[in-house]
Amino acid sequence: MKRNVILASLICLAMIGCSKKSDDIKIGVYGPFSGGSAPMGVSMRNGAKIAVEEINAAGGVLGKKLALVDRDDEAKNERGGQIMQELLDKENVVAVLGPANTGVANASTQYTQQKKVPQIINVAAGAKVNEFFATNPENYIFRIAASDDIQSKVIVGQALKRGAKKVALLCDDTNYGQNGREKMEAVLASAGVKPVYVGKFKIKDTDMTAQLQEAKAAGADVILAYGIGPELAAVSNSMDRISWKVPMIGSWTLSMSNYTTNAGKNGNGTMMPQTFIEANAQTPKQQQFLKTYQEKFKESPISSAVSAAQGYDSVYLLKLAIEQAGNTEGTAIKNALENLNASYEGLTGNYTKPFSSTDHEAIKEANVTLGMVQDGKIISSGN
């Protein structure tokens, strides 16, 4: 008896597991929806959801509805690889959006490339995109996020503009932080500056006293930081603890609410490159987005507004490309993305021909503005 019941329920489970066919255009979304980097993943997914709902309410694409197929990669590389193959070969998605973690991207972008399915990376700044042109002239990987290249240029440029002579680098020990460190070092080297101190910290570290003391001992007059919100907040807080105050400029993640609230007053004055500044939302579209987001997800401020905005924009760019291609075939979409006729006014900027057949980065240096933390809000730093 017991045996039959269990067998029967197993069969049921298997049947549920088999997905039903539908006419929707399936778009894969993957990112970390649980664990430490979940704020980026969840905000990105929420942004994408809003875009998809808007598009479907307005009649969909090519007469069909868009359907998001979301998968949690838990910020684990090997899960990323597995999920990507699931999205491509089981769910048969026409395009993929995400992920947030550079390592996950590195373990999974090869599959979209192999299957000739376009992928728009909308958060991971360190993942390889244009680098793939060297080995694959038919590159299917796109990005709408300020790449580490651009961010480093902006960050270092700002530091040098402010007359910094002795630069200290402080980065987390993830793929993201270390990539950023390399890029910043490269930009500094091209300006003939050698950092006086290069330090790193781990995810979940909360006491940065040791690193800061070394930086202080080396006589640093500016700190360039690359990491994610909570740890960067710990850097600011530890600076206060050793009563040392030098300007801090760092990755866009300094705009995440888990930096601004956690650093509190210690975060004031910190600067970062930005594509979307929530407090600065001016266009009706941006304001409408914020309103919908807050109604739908009951979150204010958004835990990672930049991710949400880029998630939203990535869906729209994809929609335009599919419409232009007239079908959902991968190569056609890719070609359409590379020659997008319609221009798109997005949350993170206005895009006319965002991609070309040699450049798959939508966000150029010009799209990036410099934000500054002021009493828990991100304001435009004015230059």
Next chain:
Amino acid sequence: MKKAELTGTQRTIKLLQLLLIIIPFTLPLWVQNEYYVHSMLGRIFIYTILVVSLDLVVGYIGDISIGHAGLFAVGAYTMGILNSTAAVNAGSTMQLFLEWPFMPALIVSVIVTGFFGFLLGFPSLRTSGPYLAVTTIAYGLIIYTFINEQEGLTNGTKGIQMAPLNFFGVNFNDNKFIWVVYPFLLLVMYLKTNLSKSFWGRAFEAIKFSNIAAESSGISKVRFKLTAFVMSACIAGLAGALFTHLDSYIAPNTFSLDFSILALMALIFGGVRSTFGNIIGMALVVILPDLFTWFKDYRLMVFGLLLLLTLFFLPNGLAGLLRKWFPKVFEEPKPIFTASDKSKIEFQMEKCVDGHIPLALDQVEMRFGGLVAVNKLDLKVQPGTIHGLMGPNGSGKSTTVNVITGLYNQTTGDVSAFGKSIGKLKPYERAQLGIARTFQNLQLFGDLTVLENVQVGLHKHYKSSFFAILLGLPSVKKEETGKQIEAYRLLEFVGLEHLANEQAKNLAYGQSRRLEIARAMALSPKLILLDEPAAGLTTSEIKEFNEIILKIKSAGIAVLLIEHHMDMMMEISDEITVLDFGKKIAEGIPSVVQKNPEVVKAYLGAEGALDA
């Protein structure tokens, strides 16, 4: 011995099994979808190799490892460093690209990881349980940190990109990857099955149940535990090395504590010590997230609940459940004995003929802190006699036995056997010299059959080499059959032959005591120590026991009998030593000792108290 005949259904099952084994080879030929074959099945196969490796340590040796992700990482990174190319890692901080071909890199990965397993084995010799668990965690984290920090060697957190796997100009990174991975899985499973069915496998289980009883059967804990850890590491290294080519990318964050836990969970889901369980457990862990998609972000919670339910309701895992439901499919053939296996002549033992004194204690003293458990004891057991050692509770009898067998090292004095000093030898070395023992508190290997328990005792007589066993050579099978018959005859000796294929834990108390004797006799000892063999037995059982002991004596084996059963002692002993508070108070032939006033006092004191 008779070969088990296959029935019709069993033949069909065999055929189906064979078919099941062959099918994966054909998949790349007719399946295009890479998700199910390359991603899912490839992943399952590689991770299963890791689970097999973990099973060796957890299932067989009985130690917990929550650090196997570290070993997996060592294999993966050795492969990465040796096999990856500078071309695909442009712009990385890695300085060394050896660009070796796949196979040599694979072999070196396995060897290097084996070395790491050797290091991990040491703490397991000293400790177990929660102490060992945290050591393995620390070990895994040390490896993780090292890989993460040594950027010049491993490219640190940014990971290593692998060049596509090419053999003879054909790319193996699609479904054909199965052809690379699957043979290794089959190989590993074949080796492990061979090992587990041999005297090595029994030695592992013996150590798991009671490493004291294992050592007393002549099994070196150090040698077998370390070998198990090294083998486990080699297999984990193999899995890691194959893993590098699964997604063609490795980075440290894969090899975290979570991954060790995942592998452990897969092992438990499937059921330990089961080849089939290993694969089904990992298959489940890999497929579950896919099935659980509709639980959305509550997936992990459901996973946790499922794990709890498995632990408590399916303690033997899914393999255990299937074994219960379909016993025919999973039944292992049991040896069937025929009349020709029975010994035609009366049982014969190796005799102690060299004329040396079988056992002599010289001024042995054993202290625990301030407590003197054995005080300057002199004792001689003459060849071919039964020597009684008696005394009230707490008089130091068991301590003396433990000193003789080497579980304790005497504080001062010396122990010699067969004319040689053995005071510094390890317990298993003493057992191999020919000192066998039984235990006051039964120390049988419960999950093994009665026959296998005796086979553990036969351990030192096995001659097959390790590699012959791994490869399952015919000579190994022949030896095993021979030893099974030998063990069967030993069971006859104690009258348990009808229970040969029963699990030892199902035996009645008196039967267990006899099995202990059979196991001790399997060593073909020249001296046997019987530690309170009659404790808890009925009068009629004691009678039978006396006969067995007298038979042992008549085979020329010296016996040291520890008892506080006066009657039994007086009846069969040739000479008796009486201890009280660790000191010898009397010695001589039974009739004289019985009348010794000090003995009477010590005993009446104790028995008088009992009566009151």
Next chain:
Amino acid sequence: MTEVLQLIISGAIQGMIYALIAFGYNLTFSTSKTINFSLGQIVMLGGVVGYILYIDMQTGHLKGLPFVVPLLGVLVIGTLAGALVHKTAVEPSLKFKSEYTWILATLAVGIIIKNGVEQLWSTGDYKMISPLGDEVIRIGGIGVYAQEILIVVVSLGIVCGVEMFKRRTIYGKAIQAVSEDKATASLMGIPEKFVITVSFMMSACIAAIAGLLVAPLTFVSASMGMVLGIKAYSVSIIGGLESGYGPLVGGLILGISETLTARYISTGYKEMPGFIILIVVILFKPNGLFGKKIIKKV
């Protein structure tokens, strides 16, 4: 010199937290001979519940409730969590002889707690405000938060208090009796099961309080407990699972080795010395620095 002193003091404070959680491990080990692998998640529960009761999540400001409210809340959640872990994971596991059943069962409960908090509360990181304020107190160039002084005082207080309780009161003696010999204790009329349950509740309460104490220093998040749990486990083993004050020494060793390594060797390697010390201790003193030596009985 002040720099070294600052590092040692920071390390010692960190070590106190480890010691406090480690103490929780010891308490349940002594009665049930198991390690509660979900203790790190209970630390997190303490932090999260304290945060929810004390701070308004939307604004990040104080709710205005007195600190007693989160403190009581944390004690309640600790008691519940301890009972839950014991009932659902440990008690059923003890029926099985195998060693991995309780390890995996408590791990599973930990996974459920963590995922539950992520889904029902948040995946983000939040700043807890210390009831003593966030100002740095400076003594001769060494910066210490008032919260850190509180941590040291409370940790020492709890450790000494519980040791006194175990040695001086009848209930404490019952716990010790169960830890020495379960069968005899239950023959003497000590309700063995109840004693184990109580030890789990006490252990979980201590962990939850530890969570509340560290929260202002670390941020509150669903993932805050994992690392703390593992390090405290190492501390427990270094000091000896069966020793009373061993965790304090173990905690100091681990905490100070971390800050000094981070400063003078490399931050990347800061956890290495602790783990290496752990392995060395296991190799030479398998029962920890202050553990009792157990004589095998055959």
